[in-house]
Amino acid sequence: MSKLFRNPVFCGLDTHDLDEAEQLAQALAPVVGGLKLGLEFFYAFGRSGYERIADTGVPIFLDLKLHDIPNTVRGGIHSLLSLQPAILNVHASGGIEMMRAAREAVEDEGDGRPWIIGVTVLTSLDEADIVRMGISGSPSDQVRRLAGAAQEAGLDGVVCSAHEVERLRRDCGNDFKLIVPGIRPKGAEAHDQKRVMTPGDALAHGADILVIGRPIIRAADPAHAAQTILEDLPPAA
Ligand code: C5P
Numbered sequence: 121m122s123k124l125f126r127n128p129v130f131c132g133l134d135t136h137d138l139d140e141a142e143q144l145a146q147a148l149a150p151v152v153g154g155l156k157l158g159l160e161f162f163y164a165f166g167r168s169g170y171e172r173i174a175d176t177g178v179p180i181f182l183d184l185k186l187h188d189i190p191n192t193v194r195g196g197i198h199s200l201l202s203l204q205p206a207i208l209n210v211h212a213s214g215g216i217e218m219m220r221a222a223r224e225a226v227e228d229e230g231d232g233r234p235w236i237i238g239v240t241v242l243t244s245l246d247e248a249d250i251v252r253m254g255i256s257g258s259p260s261d262q263v264r265r266l267a268g269a270a271q272e273a274g275l276d277g278v279v280c281s282a283h284e285v286e287r288l289r290r291d292c293g294n295d296f297k298l299i300v301p302g303i304r305p306k307g308a309e310a311h312d313q314k315r316v317m318t319p320g321d322a323l324a325h326g327a328d329i330l331v332i333g334r335p336i337i338r339a340a341d342p343a344h345a346a347q348t349i350l351e352d353l354p355p356a357a
Contacts, residue, residue, distance in 0.1 A: 141165075154180060208234045237277050239279050243314075277292075280300060
C-alpha cells in the first residue's frame with residue numbers, strides 16, 4: 121500500500137456548522153495528516169459540503185460506516201469514489217461477503233484507492249449489550265474475531281480502541297492498518313471517552329492513524345493544538 125499521509129493525526133471535524141468546519145479545515149490542512157467527516161456532516165451537507173472541505177487539499181476519512189447487503193455496499197462505495205476519500209469504512213459485522221464486496225468496489229482505482237476499513241465493536245457497547253445481541257465472549261474477543269474476518273476479506277484494517285492495538289498488531293501483522301480514536305494528550309479532558317491513551321503511547325503500541333476531535337477543534341487555537349500534539353509524538357512517527 122503506497123498511501124502516505126503527512127503524519128498520523130486525523131482530526132474529527134465533529135461540528136454541524138459548515139462554515140466552522142470549513143474554517144477548521146483551512147486552519148488544520150497544513151498541519152494534520154487528514155480530517156474525518158462523519159454521518160452528521162455528510163447527511164447535512166452532502167457532496168457539496170464534503171467538497172468544500174476537500175478543496176483544502178487535505179486527505180479525508182469519510183466515516184459513514186456502511187452496513188447493508190454486499191451489492192448495496194459495493195454500489196454505495198462506487199458512488200462515493202468520485203469524492204476521492206482517502207479512507208472509507210464499513211461495519212465488519214456486515215459479514216465477509218459484504219466486506220469483500222466493499223474491497224472489490226475499489227479494486228480498479230489503483231494506488232490512489234481509498235483504504236477500506238472495518239468497524240469492529242462500537243465502543244458504546246459493553247459486554248451486557250453484546251450478550252443481548254447473542255454474541256459470546258467479551259467485546260475484545262469479538263473485536264479480534266471481526267478484525268480476523270476483515271483481514272480475511274481483504275480489508276486494509278480496522279478501527280479499534282487504543283487498548284486493543286497491541287493485541288491486534290500481533291494477530292494481524294504490520295501491514296494491517298489500525299485506526300484509533302479515544303486519544304487524549306497528557307492532561308487533556310477525557311470528555312465522554314472512557315479508556316483514553318496519549319498519542320505517543322498509542323503509536324508506540326502500534327496504531328497507524330490517531331483520530332482526535334475535541335482536544336483540537338475545541339482548543340482556542342486548533343492549529344496550534346494539533347501542532348503541539350505532533351511535537352509530542354516520538355520521532356519515528
Ligand atoms: O472528540 P474525540 O477526540 O473524542 O473524537 C473522536 C472521534 O472518533 C469522534 O468523531 C468519534 O465519533 C470517533 N470515534 C470514537 N470511538 C469509536 C469510533 C469513532 O470516538 N470507537
